Amino acid sequence: MTWHDRLYLTISVVLALIPLAVTLYFFVKRKTAIEVEGWRYKVSVAGLVLALLASLPTPVFFFALELPWGAKAQWVPLGAAWSMPVGLIAGVLGMVLLGFARGRVRWLGIAVTFLSVALLYVTLLGLSE
DSSP, X not given: OOHHHHHHHHHHHHHHHHHHHHHHHHHHTHHHHXXXXXXXXXXXXXXXXXXXXXXXXXXXXXXXXXXXXXTOXXXXXXXXXXXXXXXXXXXXXXXXXXXXXXXXXXXXXXXXXXXXXXXXXXXXXXXHO
């Protein structure tokens, strides 16, 4: 693997960590960030949980790729690859449920979840070849 490949992989990891960081921030600040009450609050928190679940597989997969061959077992990339479809489904459902939130959580949450789903889709396309 050349330094160009390592650079592209590092940029991909940083790009994949952005949705994870934003979703974690909203999840930690959910009491003050989500401006709705009642059943919409619960649905919005469920959307944040699904968005968090959708943002995890891509960074885990890229970190598994960057490990040296002697340090990773066969189950590490295989487990990361199997978690991709689960992340795709969770991301799509998370975007729908985040539609019940209000303000920044709604629009920024939907945007970063869409970014997670797009990264998962591109990664799955790369794995299918």
